[in-house]
Amino acid sequence: GAVVSQHPSRVICKSGTSVKIECRSLDFQATTMFWYRQFPKQSLMLMATSNEGSKATYEQGVEKDKFLINHASLTLSTLTVTSAHPEDSSFYICSAILAGGDRGTQYFGPGTRLLVL
Amino acid sequence: QQQVKQSPQSLIVQKGGISIINCAYENTAFDYFPWYQQFPGKGPALLIAIRPDVSEKKEGRFTISFNKSAKQFSLHIMDSQPGDSATYFCAASTGANNLFFGTGTRLTVIP
Numbered sequence: 001g002a003v004v005s006q007h008p009s010r011v012i013c014k015s016g017t018s019v020k021i022e023c024r025s026l027d028f029q030a031t032t033m034f035w036y037r038q039f040p041k042q043s044l045m046l047m048a049t050s051n052e053g054s055k056a057t058y059e060q061g062v063e064k065d066k067f068l069i070n071h072a073s074l075t076l077s078t079l080t081v082t083s084a085h086p087e088d089s090s091f092y093i094c095s096a097i098l099a100g101g102d103r104g105t106q107y108f109g110p111g112t113r114l115l116v117l
Numbered sequence: 118q119q120q121v122k123q124s125p126q127s128l129i130v131q132k133g134g135i136s137i138i139n140c141a142y143e144n145t146a147f148d149y150f151p152w153y154q155q156f157p158g159k160g161p162a163l164l165i166a167i168r169p170d171v172s173e174k175k176e177g178r179f180t181i182s183f184n185k186s187a188k189q190f191s192l193h194i195m196d197s198q199p200g201d202s203a204t205y206f207c208a209a210s211t212g213a214n215n216l217f218f219g220t221g222t223r224l225t226v227i228p
Contacts, residue, residue, distance in 0.1 A: 043218045108160035
């Protein structure tokens with residue numbers, strides 16, 4: 001149980017285009033999902049916390065207009081990288097917690113590799 | 118400010134040996150300490166976790182040792198195997214707050 005999927009697993013796009021990444025909790029409801037960014041050989045950096053039915057909470061230094069997050073249902077959150085540039089190339093990972101669960105117990109998706117040319 | 122400090126950055130162990138990764142924290146409010154295993158190109162997977170009411174937790178070849186007074190915890194991998202080669206992250210949180218990750222340890226187990 002507690003499986004989180006991401007789609008796509010890998011995406012290559014041209015500079016200036018927008019890219020949408022989906023995060024789904026497959027067998028549980030997730031009122032809260034998290035979006036992380038990971039550069040090669042580095043730790044996970046929390047970008048934002050996504051709450052179902054409300055606005056996301058962004059970490060300091062993360063541009064909310066560039067990284068649009070929508071959590072439309074209890075099983076789906078999306079991250080849209082708008083007007084992507086090469087410096088946005090990274091590994092994006094989402095996680096989810098069980099409805100009513102604590103934030104420590106996060107289930108992670110497999111990640112999405114974004115390459116902006 | 119790094120909330121959770123992790124060492125070593127990389128570790129090479131012979132097959133059958135013991136791998137030891139250490140973490141330290143400052144925030145005494147932390148009450149949940151998970152370890153994650155991450156293979157290249159994959160998301161982190163929860164390996165084992167401990168709460169501060171116990172000093173040790175063992176699951177198969179993986180053991181967490183927890184020292185509350187020293188604010189340190191460590192992961193021991195017994196009988197290390199080449200398949201254990203991955204990056205390991207420690208983390209800490211409270212129930213109400215987010216996970217704070219360590220910087221990661223890249224483990225290589227040599228056959």
